[in-house]
Amino acid sequence: MTPKPFQWGIVGTGQAARDFAADLPFVTERPCAIKAILGPEGSDDLQQFALDFKVPQTYVDMKAFLEVAKVDAVFVAAPATFRYPYTVRCLQGGRPVLCAAPMCMSSAHASMLAEVSKRTGVFLMEGLPLRFLPSCYSVLSILKAHDLGDLISIETTLTEMGELPLESDLDISKVASSQDLSAYPVFLSLFLLGKPRSVKAETSFKEEGFQENTICHLSFEGGKKARLDLRRMVADGISRKENRAIIRGTKGTITMKDPWHGRPEQIQITLKDGSAQREFQWEGKGMHFEITEMLRCLHEGKRSSELMPHWLSLQLASVLEEIRHQVEKEEDGVLLTM
Numbered sequence: 001m002t003p004k005p006f007q008w009g010i011v012g013t014g015q016a017a018r019d020f021a022a023d024l025p026f027v028t029e030r031p032c033a034i035k036a037i038l039g040p041e042g043s044d045d046l047q048q049f050a051l052d053f054k055v056p057q058t059y060v061d062m063k064a065f066l067e068v069a070k071v072d073a074v075f076v077a078a079p080a081t082f083r084y085p086y087t088v089r090c091l092q093g094g095r096p097v098l099c100a101a102p103m104c105m106s107s108a109h110a111s112m113l114a115e116v117s118k119r120t121g122v123f124l125m126e127g128l129p130l131r132f133l134p135s136c137y138s139v140l141s142i143l144k145a146h147d148l149g150d151l152i153s154i155e156t157t158l159t160e161m162g163e164l165p166l167e168s169d170l171d172i173s174k175v176a177s178s179q180d181l182s183a184y185p186v187f188l189s190l191f192l193l194g195k196p197r198s199v200k201a202e203t204s205f206k207e208e209g210f211q212e213n214t215i216c217h218l219s220f221e222g223g224k225k226a227r228l229d230l231r232r233m234v235a236d237g238i239s240r241k242e243n244r245a246i247i248r249g250t251k252g253t254i255t256m257k258d259p260w261h262g263r264p265e266q267i268q269i270t271l272k273d274g275s276a277q278r279e280f281q282w283e284g285k286g287m288h289f290e291i292t293e294m295l296r297c298l299h300e301g302k303r304s305s306e307l308m309p310h311w312l313s314l315q316l317a318s319v320l321e322e323i324r325h326q327v328e329k330e331e332d333g334v335l336l337t338m
Contacts, residue, residue: 006295007035009071009095010055011086013045016100016180017077019285021053026288029295036069038062062086066093073294075127076100080180084109091122098294101128102183102320103313110317114310117303125294125305126313128187132289135264135280139247139254142269143192148249151224154192156185156245158261159231182214182230184261186319188245189218189226195315196220201326216323262286 008024010017017037024032034055039046041060050058059065066089073096076086084104090097091113103126104110117124130136142148160181189196196218203214216228243258252271257264263286267278290308297305304310 003030005031005033007033007070007072009036009038009065009069009074010034010077011038011065011074011090012077012079012100013037013039013043013049014077014079017049017075018052020075020077020287020291021049023284023287024291026283027291027295028288029292029299032291032295035071036065038065062089066090066095071095073098073123073298081105084113087113087124088116091116091120091124094120094122096123096294096298098125098127098290100180101126101187102180102317104317105324106321107314107318110310110314114314117310121303123294123298123303124310125290125297125308126316127287127290127294128183128308128316129286129290130184130187130261131191131308132293133263133280133286134282134289135256135260135267138267138278138280139192139256142254143247143249147251147269147271148247148254149251150249151193152248152250153224154189154226154245154247155229156188156227156260157229157231158185158243181232182216182228182320182323183316185226185228185230185245186216186218186323187316188261189228190312190315190319192247193218193220193224193226196226196319199319199322199326201323203327214323214327218319 010020021034024034034053036057036059037046037049037055038059039049046058046060049055057069059069074090076083076090076097076099078086080102083099083102087097087099087103104113113124116122143151158181198219200217201214203212212232214230216226216230218226218228220226243260245256245260247254247256252269255268255270257266257268263280263282265279267280269276269278293305293307
Protein backbone atom coordinates (compact mmCIF):
# COMPACT_ATOMS: atom_id res chain seq x y z
CA MET A 1 0.00 0.00 0.00
CA THR A 2 1.41 3.36 -1.05
CA PRO A 3 1.80 5.70 1.94
CA LYS A 4 -0.10 8.97 1.98
CA PRO A 5 1.99 11.80 0.47
CA PHE A 6 3.82 13.95 3.01
CA GLN A 7 2.23 17.40 2.77
CA TRP A 8 4.68 20.31 2.70
CA GLY A 9 4.07 23.99 3.22
CA ILE A 10 6.56 26.55 1.86
CA VAL A 11 7.26 30.05 3.14
CA GLY A 12 8.70 32.17 0.33
CA THR A 13 8.62 32.14 -3.44
CA GLY A 14 12.27 32.79 -4.36
CA GLN A 15 14.90 30.54 -5.92
CA ALA A 16 15.41 28.42 -2.81
CA ALA A 17 11.69 27.66 -2.73
CA ARG A 18 11.71 26.78 -6.42
CA ASP A 19 14.73 24.50 -6.04
CA PHE A 20 13.01 22.76 -3.15
CA ALA A 21 9.80 22.24 -5.10
CA ALA A 22 11.67 20.99 -8.17
CA ASP A 23 13.63 18.43 -6.12
CA LEU A 24 10.65 16.94 -4.24
CA PRO A 25 9.95 14.33 -6.97
CA PHE A 26 13.43 12.88 -6.38
CA VAL A 27 12.72 12.04 -2.73
CA THR A 28 12.52 8.27 -2.30
CA GLU A 29 11.92 8.10 1.46
CA ARG A 30 8.23 8.90 1.05
CA PRO A 31 5.97 10.49 -1.60
CA CYS A 32 5.87 14.26 -1.11
CA ALA A 33 3.54 17.02 -2.26
CA ILE A 34 3.28 20.78 -1.75
CA LYS A 35 -0.06 21.57 -0.14
CA ALA A 36 0.31 25.28 0.58
CA ILE A 37 2.58 28.26 0.06
CA LEU A 38 2.85 31.55 1.96
CA GLY A 39 3.95 34.63 0.04
CA PRO A 40 3.66 38.41 0.00
CA GLU A 41 0.25 39.93 -0.61
CA GLY A 42 -0.21 41.43 -4.07
CA SER A 43 2.81 39.61 -5.50
CA ASP A 44 2.59 37.93 -8.90
CA ASP A 45 5.30 35.53 -7.73
CA LEU A 46 2.92 33.79 -5.33
CA GLN A 47 0.34 32.93 -7.96
CA GLN A 48 3.00 32.06 -10.53
CA PHE A 49 4.67 29.67 -8.09
CA ALA A 50 1.35 27.98 -7.34
CA LEU A 51 0.70 27.64 -11.06
CA ASP A 52 4.18 26.33 -11.90
CA PHE A 53 4.19 23.68 -9.16
CA LYS A 54 0.45 22.97 -8.96
CA VAL A 55 0.12 24.14 -5.34
CA PRO A 56 -3.57 24.02 -4.35
CA GLN A 57 -3.51 26.55 -1.49
CA THR A 58 -1.92 30.01 -1.34
CA TYR A 59 -1.77 32.28 1.70
CA VAL A 60 -0.60 35.79 2.56
CA ASP A 61 -1.41 35.46 6.28
CA MET A 62 0.85 33.36 8.53
CA LYS A 63 -1.91 32.52 11.01
CA ALA A 64 -4.15 31.09 8.30
CA PHE A 65 -1.22 29.28 6.72
CA LEU A 66 -0.53 27.43 9.97
CA GLU A 67 -4.07 26.85 11.21
CA VAL A 68 -5.98 26.25 7.98
CA ALA A 69 -3.50 24.53 5.69
CA LYS A 70 -2.51 21.96 8.34
CA VAL A 71 0.66 20.85 6.54
CA ASP A 72 2.93 18.09 7.86
CA ALA A 73 6.05 20.31 7.82
CA VAL A 74 7.26 23.67 6.55
CA PHE A 75 10.22 24.65 4.41
CA VAL A 76 11.15 28.23 5.30
CA ALA A 77 12.67 29.81 2.21
CA ALA A 78 12.05 33.49 2.96
CA PRO A 79 14.97 35.94 2.60
CA ALA A 80 17.61 35.39 5.29
CA THR A 81 16.57 38.38 7.42
CA PHE A 82 13.01 37.01 7.77
CA ARG A 83 13.69 33.31 8.38
CA TYR A 84 13.93 33.58 12.16
CA PRO A 85 10.42 34.99 12.87
CA TYR A 86 8.77 32.61 10.40
CA THR A 87 10.59 29.63 11.90
CA VAL A 88 9.58 30.62 15.44
CA ARG A 89 5.93 30.90 14.41
CA CYS A 90 6.01 27.49 12.73
CA LEU A 91 7.61 25.79 15.74
CA GLN A 92 5.15 27.42 18.11
CA GLY A 93 2.36 26.27 15.80
CA GLY A 94 3.55 22.68 16.06
CA ARG A 95 4.91 22.42 12.52
CA PRO A 96 8.30 20.73 11.96
CA VAL A 97 10.68 23.06 10.12
CA LEU A 98 13.37 22.67 7.51
CA CYS A 99 14.88 26.14 7.16
CA ALA A 100 17.09 27.34 4.33
CA ALA A 101 20.64 28.25 5.36
CA PRO A 102 21.61 30.45 6.99
CA MET A 103 18.74 29.91 9.38
CA CYS A 104 19.54 32.99 11.48
CA MET A 105 21.34 36.31 11.25
CA SER A 106 22.58 36.11 14.84
CA SER A 107 23.77 33.58 17.39
CA ALA A 108 21.09 34.80 19.81
CA HIS A 109 18.37 33.88 17.34
CA ALA A 110 19.95 30.49 16.64
CA SER A 111 20.07 29.77 20.36
CA MET A 112 16.44 30.85 20.73
CA LEU A 113 15.28 28.57 17.91
CA ALA A 114 17.02 25.59 19.50
CA GLU A 115 15.37 26.45 22.81
CA VAL A 116 11.90 26.75 21.21
CA SER A 117 12.39 23.43 19.41
CA LYS A 118 13.38 21.78 22.68
CA ARG A 119 10.55 23.34 24.66
CA THR A 120 7.85 22.51 22.12
CA GLY A 121 9.31 19.16 21.11
CA VAL A 122 8.96 20.16 17.44
CA PHE A 123 11.62 19.12 14.93
CA LEU A 124 13.96 21.78 13.52
CA MET A 125 16.82 21.44 11.06
CA GLU A 126 18.86 23.94 9.10
CA GLY A 127 18.83 22.91 5.46
CA LEU A 128 22.31 23.38 4.07
CA PRO A 129 22.43 21.04 1.03
CA LEU A 130 26.24 20.65 1.04
CA ARG A 131 26.10 18.68 4.30
CA PHE A 132 24.00 15.93 2.73
CA LEU A 133 25.49 15.70 -0.78
CA PRO A 134 27.34 12.56 -1.98
CA SER A 135 30.38 14.76 -2.65
CA CYS A 136 30.54 15.73 1.04
CA TYR A 137 30.25 12.09 2.13
CA SER A 138 33.06 11.25 -0.29
CA VAL A 139 35.33 13.83 1.35
CA LEU A 140 34.44 12.47 4.77
CA SER A 141 35.29 8.90 3.70
CA ILE A 142 38.73 10.04 2.51
CA LEU A 143 39.39 11.86 5.78
CA LYS A 144 38.07 8.96 7.87
CA ALA A 145 40.48 6.58 6.10
CA HIS A 146 43.26 9.04 7.05
CA ASP A 147 44.46 9.06 3.44
CA LEU A 148 45.05 12.81 3.71
CA GLY A 149 46.88 12.58 7.02
CA ASP A 150 46.25 15.35 9.55
CA LEU A 151 44.26 18.32 8.29
CA ILE A 152 46.22 21.54 7.85
CA SER A 153 44.03 24.04 6.03
CA ILE A 154 41.00 24.76 3.87
CA GLU A 155 40.89 27.31 1.06
CA THR A 156 37.68 28.14 -0.77
CA THR A 157 36.53 30.49 -3.51
CA LEU A 158 32.86 31.17 -4.14
CA THR A 159 31.28 33.78 -6.42
CA GLU A 160 27.73 35.06 -6.40
CA MET A 161 26.23 36.82 -9.41
CA GLY A 162 23.64 39.46 -8.55
CA GLU A 163 21.73 42.38 -9.93
CA LEU A 164 23.19 45.87 -10.08
CA PRO A 165 21.73 47.83 -7.14
CA LEU A 166 20.59 51.42 -7.21
CA GLU A 167 23.37 53.94 -6.57
CA SER A 168 21.89 54.68 -3.15
CA ASP A 169 22.23 51.01 -2.24
CA LEU A 170 25.97 50.79 -2.92
CA ASP A 171 26.66 50.44 0.78
CA ILE A 172 29.44 48.07 1.79
CA SER A 173 27.76 47.32 5.10
CA LYS A 174 24.73 45.95 3.22
CA VAL A 175 26.39 44.00 0.42
CA ALA A 176 29.83 43.00 1.67
CA SER A 177 28.76 39.68 3.12
CA SER A 178 26.06 37.79 1.27
CA GLN A 179 24.72 35.53 4.00
CA ASP A 180 23.44 32.75 1.77
CA LEU A 181 26.76 32.64 -0.09
CA SER A 182 28.92 32.81 3.05
CA ALA A 183 27.15 29.93 4.77
CA TYR A 184 28.75 27.29 2.52
CA PRO A 185 32.48 27.97 3.02
CA VAL A 186 32.02 28.82 6.69
CA PHE A 187 30.10 25.58 7.23
CA LEU A 188 32.76 23.50 5.45
CA SER A 189 35.44 25.02 7.70
CA LEU A 190 33.47 24.42 10.90
CA PHE A 191 32.45 20.93 9.85
CA LEU A 192 35.99 19.77 9.09
CA LEU A 193 38.14 21.88 11.43
CA GLY A 194 35.87 22.59 14.41
CA LYS A 195 35.14 25.83 16.23
CA PRO A 196 37.51 28.67 15.20
CA ARG A 197 39.70 30.41 17.74
CA SER A 198 39.67 33.67 15.77
CA VAL A 199 37.93 35.23 12.79
CA LYS A 200 39.16 38.09 10.65
CA ALA A 201 37.32 39.51 7.64
CA GLU A 202 38.60 42.05 5.12
CA THR A 203 36.55 43.55 2.29
CA SER A 204 37.43 45.39 -0.91
CA PHE A 205 34.84 47.07 -3.10
CA LYS A 206 34.93 48.19 -6.74
CA GLU A 207 31.95 50.25 -7.85
CA GLU A 208 32.66 49.93 -11.57
CA GLY A 209 30.81 46.81 -12.66
CA PHE A 210 30.07 46.29 -8.98
CA GLN A 211 32.50 43.75 -7.60
CA GLU A 212 32.95 43.06 -3.91
CA ASN A 213 35.48 40.68 -2.39
CA THR A 214 35.45 39.55 1.22
CA ILE A 215 38.38 37.48 2.45
CA CYS A 216 37.82 35.65 5.73
CA HIS A 217 40.68 34.14 7.73
CA LEU A 218 39.76 31.58 10.36
CA SER A 219 42.28 30.03 12.76
CA PHE A 220 41.68 26.80 14.67
CA GLU A 221 43.21 24.68 17.40
CA GLY A 222 46.55 23.14 16.48
CA GLY A 223 47.46 25.82 13.94
CA LYS A 224 44.84 24.80 11.38
CA LYS A 225 43.58 27.61 9.16
CA ALA A 226 40.89 28.45 6.62
CA ARG A 227 40.92 31.15 3.95
CA LEU A 228 37.50 31.91 2.48
CA ASP A 229 37.32 34.07 -0.66
CA LEU A 230 33.77 35.37 -1.17
CA ARG A 231 32.99 37.37 -4.28
CA ARG A 232 29.86 39.17 -5.38
CA MET A 233 29.57 40.74 -8.83
CA VAL A 234 27.01 41.80 -11.39
CA ALA A 235 28.98 42.33 -14.60
CA ASP A 236 29.90 39.32 -16.71
CA GLY A 237 32.95 41.18 -17.98
CA ILE A 238 34.64 41.01 -14.57
CA SER A 239 37.28 38.31 -14.31
CA ARG A 240 35.76 35.38 -12.44
CA LYS A 241 38.02 33.24 -10.31
CA GLU A 242 37.26 29.52 -10.44
CA ASN A 243 35.05 28.34 -7.61
CA ARG A 244 36.74 25.52 -5.73
CA ALA A 245 37.51 24.18 -2.29
CA ILE A 246 40.99 22.87 -1.45
CA ILE A 247 41.41 20.72 1.65
CA ARG A 248 45.07 20.22 2.60
CA GLY A 249 46.52 17.54 4.82
CA THR A 250 49.98 16.31 5.75
CA LYS A 251 49.78 13.56 3.09
CA GLY A 252 48.06 15.39 0.22
CA THR A 253 45.10 17.50 -0.91
CA ILE A 254 41.49 17.20 -1.94
CA THR A 255 40.26 19.67 -4.56
CA MET A 256 36.50 20.00 -4.95
CA LYS A 257 35.93 21.45 -8.41
CA ASP A 258 33.36 24.04 -9.48
CA PRO A 259 30.60 24.17 -8.27
CA TRP A 260 32.02 22.61 -5.11
CA HIS A 261 29.11 23.76 -2.94
CA GLY A 262 26.57 22.17 -5.30
CA ARG A 263 27.36 19.30 -7.64
CA PRO A 264 31.09 19.46 -8.37
CA GLU A 265 32.31 18.18 -11.71
CA GLN A 266 34.73 16.04 -9.77
CA ILE A 267 36.85 15.70 -6.67
CA GLN A 268 40.58 15.47 -7.27
CA ILE A 269 42.57 13.57 -4.64
CA THR A 270 46.31 14.21 -4.86
CA LEU A 271 48.58 12.14 -2.61
CA LYS A 272 52.34 11.66 -2.49
CA ASP A 273 52.02 8.26 -4.14
CA GLY A 274 49.63 9.31 -6.91
CA SER A 275 46.27 10.91 -7.63
CA ALA A 276 42.69 9.89 -8.29
CA GLN A 277 39.37 11.43 -9.29
CA ARG A 278 35.81 10.91 -8.16
CA GLU A 279 32.88 12.10 -10.26
CA PHE A 280 29.27 12.61 -9.18
CA GLN A 281 25.89 12.55 -10.84
CA TRP A 282 22.49 13.02 -9.27
CA GLU A 283 19.17 14.47 -10.29
CA GLY A 284 18.14 18.01 -9.45
CA LYS A 285 19.96 20.45 -7.18
CA GLY A 286 20.50 17.90 -4.42
CA MET A 287 17.96 19.31 -1.96
CA HIS A 288 16.18 15.95 -1.89
CA PHE A 289 19.04 14.58 0.22
CA GLU A 290 18.31 16.98 3.10
CA ILE A 291 14.57 16.40 2.71
CA THR A 292 15.18 12.66 3.01
CA GLU A 293 17.18 13.21 6.21
CA MET A 294 14.36 15.23 7.75
CA LEU A 295 11.75 12.62 6.84
CA ARG A 296 13.94 9.92 8.40
CA CYS A 297 14.26 11.92 11.61
CA LEU A 298 10.52 12.56 11.79
CA HIS A 299 9.80 8.87 11.23
CA GLU A 300 12.09 8.06 14.17
CA GLY A 301 10.47 10.69 16.39
CA LYS A 302 13.56 12.91 16.67
CA ARG A 303 13.59 16.62 17.50
CA SER A 304 16.80 17.30 15.60
CA SER A 305 19.22 15.67 13.17
CA GLU A 306 22.55 14.32 14.36
CA LEU A 307 23.91 15.13 10.90
CA MET A 308 23.01 18.83 11.18
CA PRO A 309 22.57 19.38 14.94
CA HIS A 310 21.43 22.60 16.54
CA TRP A 311 24.85 23.27 18.08
CA LEU A 312 26.41 23.28 14.61
CA SER A 313 23.79 25.76 13.40
CA LEU A 314 24.63 27.92 16.41
CA GLN A 315 28.33 27.90 15.54
CA LEU A 316 27.55 28.76 11.92
CA ALA A 317 25.35 31.68 12.96
CA SER A 318 28.02 32.93 15.36
CA VAL A 319 30.79 33.02 12.75
CA LEU A 320 28.57 34.58 10.07
CA GLU A 321 27.51 37.22 12.58
CA GLU A 322 31.14 37.96 13.43
CA ILE A 323 32.08 38.31 9.77
CA ARG A 324 29.18 40.67 9.16
CA HIS A 325 30.08 42.82 12.17
CA GLN A 326 33.70 43.11 11.06
CA VAL A 327 32.70 44.14 7.54
CA GLU A 328 30.36 46.78 8.93
CA LYS A 329 33.09 48.22 11.17
CA GLU A 330 35.88 48.21 8.58
CA GLU A 331 35.25 51.79 7.50
CA ASP A 332 36.06 52.85 11.07
CA GLY A 333 39.28 50.82 11.06
CA VAL A 334 37.98 48.42 13.70
CA LEU A 335 38.49 44.67 13.36
CA LEU A 336 37.15 42.27 15.95
CA THR A 337 38.22 38.75 16.88
CA MET A 338 36.16 36.05 18.54
